[in-house]
Amino acid sequence: MKIGVIGLGRMGANIVRRLMRGGHEVVVHNRSPEPVQELAKEGAIASTDLQDMRAKLGQSAIYWVMLPAGAVTDETIDEIAGFASPGDIIIDGGNSFYKDDIRRAKALRAKNLDYVDVGTSGGVWGLERGYCMMIGGDDAVVSKLDPIFATLAPGYGDIARTKGRDAADDRAERGYIHAGPAGAGHFVKMVHNGIEYGLMQAYAEGFDILKNKASELLPEDERFTLDLPDIAEVWRRGSVISSWLLDLSASALAKDGALDGFNGKVADSGEGHWTIEAAMEEAVPANVLSAALYARYRSRSENTYGEKLLSAMRFGFGGHVETPN
Amino acid sequence: MKIGVIGLGRMGANIVRRLMRGGHEVVVHNRSPEPVQELAKEGAIASTDLQDMRAKLGQSAIYWVMLPAGAVTDETIDEIAGFASPGDIIIDGGNSFYKDDIRRAKALRAKNLDYVDVGTSGGVWGLERGYCMMIGGDDAVVSKLDPIFATLAPGYGDIARTKGRDAADDRAERGYIHAGPAGAGHFVKMVHNGIEYGLMQAYAEGFDILKNKASELLPEDERFTLDLPDIAEVWRRGSVISSWLLDLSASALAKDGALDGFNGKVADSGEGHWTIEAAMEEAVPANVLSAALYARYRSRSENTYGEKLLSAMRFGFGGHVETPN
C-alpha cells in the first residue's frame, strides 16, 4: 500500500523501514529535514510539507502520524483534516491519551474522515522484532489497513503457540489486534505500559534486596555478597519469572553489575499516570501499579517537603533531632 | 510505693519526676552518673549500682528498667534476676519486642520473679501530660503496681468522655490499660507506633501535595501558592482530621513554613517493622502502614540500586538515556 508517515524519530523512521521492507510505498515528512533525506536514500519518497505529502499520496490517502506529544499531534491532525478528502484515513501511532482519540474520531467523522489509533510497542527493537500493535477504529477501516499492520507486526515467528488457543482470528498471534472503536487501541497500550512499570518495579525491588544482603545493617553471619549478573542470567532459564525485561536486565548487568553508568532518576511518560486514572474511574485497586509510578517520582526528587514534615513532627513529640542539614 | 528506676534518659528521668510528684519513693540508677546526681537533688535516692539499688529497695523490690535497646535491657534484667528474691517484680518500660517479653516472663517465672511489660507513650510531653501506658503481665502483679500506673497516667484531665462508654474498669479513661499477659503491653504499644507512622505519612503526603501545587509542572492557571502554616492551623479547628500530630505540625510550621531546619532523613525504630511482621503473621493487609515505613527507608537513601536497574531497563528497551551521572 501507499502510506504517508509524519514524524521520523527513532520509532517513526524504523516503522518506515519495516514498511518498505514489506513492499509498501512510503511518503515521509519530518519537521527537520535530515531524517527525510536519510530515508529517501533508503527508498522512501521525500515530501517537503503536508500538502506535498498529500499530492504524493493521491486519492484515499493514509496518513500515519508518529509524533511524541499530544499537542503537536493535535495540530498535525487538524492540518491534515483541513485539506483531506472524504475517505482519507488518519492514523495516530504515537502515545496519545485514549480520550483524545475518542474526541478526534468524533470530530473527523463529521468531516467523513476516518481515524485509527494504534498503540505501538517495540521500542528500539521493533525494526528487528516487529511491532506489537493495539488498534482502535471502525471495522472496515481497520480491515482496509490490514496489509500495513501485517507488515509491521512480528508475525508468528518462533514463539510457541498458546496451548488451548483456537480463536478464528489469528491476528493476535501475528502480533496485532483490533481492540475496539477509536481509543481502544491506545487504551490497551496505556494499560500495557502501566503493567510494564509494575513489572519493572518488581524486579527493581527484588534486585535491591539481593544487593543489600551485603549491607552492614545485617548481622555479619547473615550477609551474602551475591553475583547479580549471574542471578539475572539463571532466572532467564527455566524459572517462573523469565521475561523480556529480565533479558534486558541480564544484558545490562552483564555489562556492569554495579550499574554505575545509571543515576536512577527514572522518567515516566503519561501512560502510567493515565492507567491509575483509569483504575480510579473504574474503582479498581491498583496498589502495585501506583507504587511503581510513585517510585519513579521519588527517584527524581531530593528529600521531599513531606519528609521534612515527618522530621518536624518527630522533633515535636520526641525531641528527635535528625542528622542536621 | 517504693520503686527503682534504671535508665535515666529523657523518658526515664521524667518518669522518675512524675513518680516523685505523686509521692512515690524512687531509687535511681544510670550508667553515667550525671542524671543520678541531678535527680538526687530533686529528691530521688541515688544508687551506685544494681546491688546498691537492691539494698535500698529492700524486700518485695520493684525494678523499672527504662533502657533504649533490647540487648542492654536483656543484660540488665539478667543481672537483676541473678540476685532478686521471689516476689520481686521487674518492669520493662522501654520499647522491647513483645516476643522478648513472652520469653523473659517464662524465664523469670521459673525463678518466682514477676515480669511486667509497659508500653509507654508520651515522649518529651509525658511529664506534663502524663504517660499513656499499655501493660502486660499477671493480673495480681499489675494490680499490685496500680498506684505507680495511676500516678504516671494522665488521669481524666479535661478530655471529653467517650459517648456510650460505660465500662466498669475506668483505667483506660485515666490513661492506662492492662492489655493482657506478658507481651501484650508492648504488642499494643508496637501497633500504636505502627499507626503513628501511618498517620504521620498521611499528613506528610497531603502537605506535599499542597506545597507542590505551586510547581512548574502545572499549567500556570492551576497553580496555587498556599499558606501551609495557616492550613495546618485551620484544620485544628472543627475539621475531621484534627489530632495531636496535627497540633505538632501546626507548631512546627508556625515557626518556619519552609521547614528548612529539617533535612527529611527520617529514622524509624523497630516498632514499625515489627508491626508489619505481625500483620504478615496474621495475614492482615497493611498497605498504609508498610508504605509509611518504606517512605522512611527511602528518605534516608540516595538513588537506590533498584532505581538504577529501572534506568538500565529503560535504556535497554527504549534507548532512553537518563540524565548522566
Next chain:
Amino acid sequence: MKIGVIGLGRMGANIVRRLMRGGHEVVVHNRSPEPVQELAKEGAIASTDLQDMRAKLGQSAIYWVMLPAGAVTDETIDEIAGFASPGDIIIDGGNSFYKDDIRRAKALRAKNLDYVDVGTSGGVWGLERGYCMMIGGDDAVVSKLDPIFATLAPGYGDIARTKGRDAADDRAERGYIHAGPAGAGHFVKMVHNGIEYGLMQAYAEGFDILKNKASELLPEDERFTLDLPDIAEVWRRGSVISSWLLDLSASALAKDGALDGFNGKVADSGEGHWTIEAAMEEAVPANVLSAALYARYRSRSENTYGEKLLSAMRFGFGGHVETPN
C-alpha cells in the same frame, strides 16, 4: 447579613441554623419542600424557587449553594447566573472539583458576578462545633463575606493556641482561611479529605492487627485477645496518636466492640480520587493516600478478576488448585 441557602440536606440545614443563631437573615430553598417548611418554623425565610429567593434577597444578593453533586451544582449556578445582577455573589459550599471552580469563576467574571468556593468540614457535628472552612475567591469578595464565615466557624473555643504562632491574620485560629483565588478553597478541602482517608486507613489497619492477634494462624502462646474499646480509649489519653477520628472510633467501639452493625463496604467521595490525580500531576509520591483509597474500592468488591487471574497463573505454573468455587 442576608444570604440565600440552596440545598437543605444535613449540612445545608445546619449551616442555615448556625447562620440564624449568629443573627443573619437566611432565605432558604430546597428541591423538596419539607426542609424549607421545617427551617421556616425555626425562623428562616422560605422561598418557592430561585426567582422567589432573588426577590427576597434584594440587591447585592449572596447565594450559598450547598448541593451534593457537580452536575446539579452547575445547573443551579447557571440558573442563578441567568438572572443575577452585577455584584451578586455565588458561593459553592459543596464538594466541587476545584478545576470546576476555576472554570466557573472565569465564566461568572465575564458577567460581573463573583464566585467563591468554600470547602466545608465538620459533618454532622458542625452545628455544635462550628465548620472549618477553606475559602477560594477574590480578596474583596471574601472580605465582604467575612461576617458569614466568622459565624459559621468554630471560633477560638477552648483549643490550645499553637506555640510559636504569631500570624497577624487570626482567621485560621478562628477556623477559616482564605486559601487563594477561586478553586483554592476546594483544593485545600480536597487534600484534607485525602489525608482523612489516609488517617482512617492507618487506624483501620492497626485495629485489624490488634483484632487478629487472636487468630488461629498464630502459635497458641503468641495469641492475645485484646480489648479494643479499652485500647481506643487509652490512646485518647496522652498518646501520640490521639485525634478526633480516634475519639469517634472509641465511641463506636464503646457501643459495640465487634462492630457487628457495620458491613465494611466503604464508600468514597470524589476527593480521595482527585487528591491522587493532583499528586500525579505534581509528581508527588502518595502511596499512603492511594492505598487508603484502594482499600475502599476493594472493600466494596467480591473477589476481583485480577485475583482470579492470579489463581489461574498459579494453576498454570504450579498446578495449584484453589478452593473450588
Next chain:
Amino acid sequence: MKIGVIGLGRMGANIVRRLMRGGHEVVVHNRSPEPVQELAKEGAIASTDLQDMRAKLGQSAIYWVMLPAGAVTDETIDEIAGFASPGDIIIDGGNSFYKDDIRRAKALRAKNLDYVDVGTSGGVWGLERGYCMMIGGDDAVVSKLDPIFATLAPGYGDIARTKGRDAADDRAERGYIHAGPAGAGHFVKMVHNGIEYGLMQAYAEGFDILKNKASELLPEDERFTLDLPDIAEVWRRGSVISSWLLDLSASALAKDGALDGFNGKVADSGEGHWTIEAAMEEAVPANVLSAALYARYRSRSENTYGEKLLSAMRFGFGGHVETPN
C-alpha cells in the same frame, strides 16, 4: 551419580525422573508407599525407610530432601544426621527459610556432615523444561554435586545468549548458580518468589483495569468491551511485557476468558512474607512486593474488621450509613 531422594510429591517425583533420564541412580523414599512403587517401576531403587536408603546408598551418601514444610524437613535432616557418616551430604531442595539453612549447616558441620540448600524453580514444568536452581553451600561440596545439578538444569536450550555476557562460569547459562554459602541458595530463591508475586500482581491489576473498562461506573461512550484472551496473546509478541507468566495467562484466558473456574482466593507460601522481612532488615523500600502479598491476604478474606472500623468512623463524623448488612 548415586543419590537418595526423600519426598516424592509433584516436584520430588519429577526430579527423580529427570535424574534417571540423565543416567543417575536414584534411591527413593516417601511417607506413603504409592509414589515409591510408581517410581520403582520407572527404574528407581525403592527404599522402605531412611536406614534402608542409607544401606542402598553406601558410602559418601547424598540425600536430597524434598519436603513441603520446615518442621518435617528439620525432623528428616535430624534423623539422617543421626546415622550419617562424615562426608555424607544432605541437600534441602524444598522451600526452607534461609536462616534455617544457616543454622542447619552449622549444626551439621559440627558432625562433619555437609549441607547444601537448593532453591528450585520450575513447578510442574520442570521435568520438561529443566529446573532453575540457586545453590548455597561450600565450594568443594557444590562442585562434587555438579553432575546432579547439570542434569536437573535446563541447559543452554534455545534461549538467546545475553548480549555482553562473557562470564567464565557458564553454569548460570545452563540454569544453575552457586549463590554463596549455606542459605544463599534459598535466599535467592526467596527473592525470586517475592518478585514473582510482584509480577503476577502487576498483570492482575492491568487485566482488572481492562476488564472493568466495560463497567457501568463509566460514561457510556468511554466503555470498551475488550477481548482479554486476544490482548494477552498479542502482548506475547514483540511487546515489552512478554514473559513466561504472560504465556501462562494467555493459555488460561484462551481456555476461558471469564476465568470462571477460579475463585480468586490466592494462597501464599512463606517466601513472599520472608522477602518483605528481608527488605525491612535491609531498610529497602519494597512497596510493590508488599502490595502484591497483601492483595493475596485480602483475596482470602471477607470484609475485614478494619473496613468495618472505617464504616464506623464515617458514620461517626458524617452520619453515613453503609449498605446494611
